[in-house]
Every structure is written in structure tokens, then in C-alpha cells.
Amino acid sequence: MTSVRLTRACGVLQRTFQSHVAASSAAVVTASASLTTTKSTIVNNLDHVLFSTRLSFSSSSSSSAATAATAQKTNGNSAQTNYTKDQDASTFMAGVTNEDVANNPTLSAFFQANFPEYFKAGNNNNNKEQDSSGDSGAVDPDAAKLATFIKSELEREKEEKQLLKQKRQSSTPLLLRSPVSTPLQESKKEKHETETENEQIITTTPPNNIRPLWCYTRQKGAESGSRRCQELRNQPSGSALVPGILYGSDPTKGILSTDASSKTLVKTPWKLLQCELDRYTYHHFESRVYDLTIYSQEDNDDDDDGDGNSGTIHRVMPRDVQYHPILHKVYCCNYLRYFPGKPISIPIEYINTEESAAMKRGGFIAPITRHVTCIVEDGVPIPEKIELECTGVKLKEVIREERLIFPEGVSMSPTVNRELFLVGTVFGRSSEVDEEDVVATEGEEEVKSGDA
Numbered sequence: 357m358t359s360v361r362l363t364r365a366c367g368v369l370q371r372t373f374q375s376h377v378a379a380s381s382a383a384v385v386t387a388s389a390s391l392t393t394t395k396s397t398i399v400n401n402l403d404h405v406l407f408s409t410r411l412s413f414s415s416s417s418s419s420s421a422a423t424a425a426t427a428q429k430t431n432g433n434s435a436q437t438n439y440t441k442d443q444d445a446s447t448f449m450a451g452v453t454n455e456d457v458a459n460n461p462t463l464s465a466f467f468q469a470n471f472p473e474y475f476k477a478g479n480n481n482n483n484k485e486q487d488s489s490g491d492s493g494a495v496d497p498d499a500a501k502l503a504t505f506i507k508s509e510l511e512r513e514k515e516e517k518q519l520l521k522q523k524r525q526s527s528t529p530l531l532l533r534s535p536v537s538t539p540l541q542e543s544k545k546e547k548h549e550t551e552t553e554n555e556q557i558i559t560t561t562p563p564n565n566i567r568p569l570w571c572y573t574r575q576k577g578a579e580s581g582s583r584r585c586q587e588l589r590n591q592p593s594g595s596a597l598v599p600g601i602l603y604g605s606d607p608t609k610g611i612l613s614t615d616a617s618s619k620t621l622v623k624t625p626w627k628l629l630q631c632e633l634d635r636y637t638y639h640h641f642e643s644r645v646y647d648l649t650i651y652s653q654e655d656n657d658d659d660d661d662g663d664g665n666s667g668t669i670h671r672v673m674p675r676d677v678q679y680h681p682i683l684h685k686v687y688c689c690n691y692l693r694y695f696p697g698k699p700i701s702i703p704i705e706y707i708n709t710e711e712s713a714a715m716k717r718g719g720f721i722a723p724i725t726r727h728v729t730c731i732v733e734d735g736v737p738i739p740e741k742i743e744l745e746c747t748g749v750k751l752k753e754v755i756r757e758e759r760l761i762f763p764e765g766v767s768m769s770p771t772v773n774r775e776l777f778l779v780g781t782v783f784g785r786s787s788e789v790d791e792e793d794v795v796a797t798e799g800e801e802e803v804k805s806g807d808a
Contacts, residue, residue, distance in 0.1 A: 470510070564735070567644070571650055572651050579621070598688065600623070602690070607695060630685075643700065643701055644674065645672070645694050647670075649667040671693065672692060673694045674690070674691060675690045676690045696732065701727040701729050703726060705743055714784055719784030720784065721779070722781050728742050728777075731767050731770075736763075742760055743760070
């Protein structure tokens with residue numbers, strides 16, 4: 357009995373809930389229909405309300421126009437009877453009749469400025485009556501000004517819409533107004549132009565393929581040691597400095613490495629080193645030669661952009677470049693002085709690998725030496741790489757000095773043992789077909805393709 361009562365009670369509750377839901381849905385539908393009706397009514401009467409507001413504003417601001425309209429109304433001007441159905445004013449503006457246009461000079465001037473076709477046909481009688489009335493032919497100055505203002509506003513809105521359309525179609529933003537620059541913005545702009553000029557100096561390759569670079573001297577007491585160097589590295593990325601040391605001999609300047617004064621503590625802007633690493637990668641960075649300009653600590657404030665004339669220029673090669681083990685950022689960069697005739701290590705690059713049958717079948721060179729030590733004569737551009745000719749390379753062939761192509765003025769260093777110098781050995785997958793058979797087969801295929 358208890359289960360039956362519970363079942364009946366649940367059924368009653370369910371029916372009650374369904375009735376409430378149905379009533380709520382009906383109320384929502386009714387409210388939606390009323391909102392739709394109200395919206396359509398507002399949209400239909402929007403033009404009329406807007407125009408009525410403009411007329412009230414113009415009548416309050418122009419007393420002479422109201423006086424002229426009252427005079428014409430008292431004269432009993434019934435020119436609206438001369439208009440036909442085609443020239444009905446309501447077809448041009450909702451809620452406006454021909455009588456309103458005839459009695460209101462402001463409205464008449466507005467129609468003349470925006471709807472000239474309204475006066476072209478069917479209004480000759482009205483024009484004659486206005487000419488015969490004497491003063492009715494003269495347009496009120498305030499009404500003419502208002503009509504001119506309305507016309508200019510409409511033209512301005514049209515131009516703004518066209519500009520907005522062009523802005524949407526174009527991928528680049530269109531600046532309609534020139535912003536007023538503040539002193540802070542001017543200083544930032546000058547700094548940006550200076551940085552752009554510095555980047556242009558860095559990106560252009562000078563004669564002899566020697567690029568510029570600059571750094572600052574470090575104070576021995578305040579900026580030496582592990583903790584002080586770590587503070588230099590931990591500065592923001594824009595002002596971070598990489599510690600290092602300049603060392604080595606330079607006979608052209610009378611500097612000897614045995615002299616203690618030949619070693620100079622330096623710190624290089626991190627962004628300059630990162631720019632060079634992005635350009636040449638860390639594999640070839642130490643094979644480059646730079647004209648390093650060193651500025652003293654006191655010149656940092658005056659020549660912070662690195663384009664001053666108080667620095668000392670040293671021709672150097674990067675050495676012992678260290679990187680962060682996780683972030684792979686430059687951790688330390690030393691510089692070794694360079695002079696013409698000093699040995700320099702230049703990377704090797706393989707060319708014409710497609711001209712070798714072994715390389716085409718998947719063969720490769722197991723490198724033993726990736727760089728070759730060279731001597732570059734004075735006035736000769738320092739090459740970025742030494743090319744290795746791979747034409748006709750066979751499997752298990754040992755690559756030696758004979759396949760290296762040295763530019764004019766560049767030669768292998770005499771410190772290198774030419775007999776023991778090895779670039780690498782050619783390895784590849786084994787094949788039962790000899791290379792001569794492969795070449796013969798390729799020749800037959802070419803003949804068949806030519807006959808076809």
C-alpha cells in the first residue's frame with residue numbers, strides 16, 4: 357500500500373511540474389512576441405522621431421526661420437495641392453508631407469540639398485506661387501547654413517564609411533590622425549633609430565669579410581670573480597653583459613702575450629653575441645674574425661650605443677665560448693688577437709655530392725676533421741668555408757688534402773702534417789652491383805629515353 361501511495365504522489369507531482377513548465381513557456385512566447393512587435397514599431401518610427409528632433413532643434417536655434425514659416429502659414433499657402441502622388445514627400449522621408457515642405461523653409465532647404473529630384477517635376481505651380489509672393493523666393497540665411505551643414509555632415513559620414521571599408525579590406529592599419537608625440541616618445545624614437553643604424557652596421561659585411569663588434573672593459577675589483585660575473589649575466593636581456601678576456605700577441609701593435617698588460621678584462625653585450633650566433637651558428641662562430649672596439653668604463657654612459665670614437669680597435673677571433681647547459685645562452689666569450697699570417701681554423705663544406713654514385717646511393721663521409729687550419733694573406737678576404745670536391749667519390753675512399761679547394765691567397769698552415777691529414781672516409785650500404793655496372797645501366801637508360 358505504501359508503494360502505491362508513493363507512485364500516485366509522484367504522478368501528481370509530475371503533472372503539476374509539467375503544467376507549470378507549459379505555463380512558463382507560454383509566458384516566454386508571449387513576451388517574445390511583444391518584444392518583436394515593439395522592436396518593429398521602434399524601427400519603423402525611428403526616421404520620423406530623428407527628423408522631428410532635428411526640426412525642434414533647428415526651430416529653437418533659428419528664430420527667423422520660424423517667423424518666415426509662420427508668415428507663410430498665415431498667408432494660406434496651399435501649394436501642397438499641386439503635388440502629385442509621384443512627388444509625395446513621404447516617399448523621400450517617412451512622416452513628412454508636402455504641406456510640411458511648403459510651410460517649413462528649413463525642411464525645404466534640406467530637401468533641395470538632399471532630394472533635388474523632388475522639385476524637378478510636378479512643382480511648377482508651387483514655384484510660381486512662391487515667386488509671385490515676393491519675399492518667399494528668398495531663402496532664409498539660417499536655413500541655408502543649416503542645409504549646408506547637414507550636407508557636409510552627410511558627405512563626411514560617407515567618407516568615413518569609405519575609409520572604414522578600405523581599412524577592413526587592407527591588411528595594414530590605416531592611420532586617420534597623426535598622433536602627438538611626447539618628449540618620452542621622441543626619446544624612444546631616437547633610441548630606436550640609433551639601434552636600427554647599429555643593426556645595419558652589424559648586418560652589412562665590410563671588406564675582407566671582417567665584421568665589427570664592441571665591448572667594454574671590466575673593473576678588476578668590482579667586476580671580477582664568479583659572483584660579480586654572474587651579476588652581469590643576470591641583468592635583463594636588453595642590458596645583459598657576457599664576461600670575457602682579451603689576450604694574445606699582435607706584432608703589428610707591439611703587443612706581446614708575455615706581457616701582463618696584454619690581458620684585458622672585457623664584457624660584451626649579450627644581444628650582439630646572440631646576433632652573431634644566429635647568423636653563423638655556434639659551429640662557425642669561432643672561425644670568424646672581428647674588429648673589436650673596446651670602450652673604457654667611463655665611456656659607457658656617453659657611448660652606450662657603441663658608435664663613439666674613444667674606443668680602441670683590436671682584430672680578434674672568438675675563443676673558448678661557453679654556453680649555459682640548459683638555456684644554451686652565451687655564458688663566457690674570450691677574444692684572441694689576430695694578425696695577417698696567424699693560423700685560423702676554417703670549416704669544411706662538401707659540394708657536388710650529387711656527382712658521386714656512392715653518395716647518391718646513400719653513402720656519406722664519416723668526418724675525422726671538420727676544420728682545416730689555414731693561413732690568409734694580408735688584404736685577402738677571410739673565407740667563411742673551405743670547399744671539398746665530392747665528384748667521383750667512391751665507397752671506402754679516404755678523403756685527403758687533394759680534394760680541398762683553397763681560394764686565392766689562402767693556403768694550408770705549415771703546422772699541419774699533409775701526409776697525416778685526413779678529412780674522412782666514405783661509407784655506405786653494401787651492394788652486389790659494382791659502380792661500373794651502375795654507370796653502364798644509367799647510360800643505357802639515357803639512350804633509351806633519348807630514342808623515345
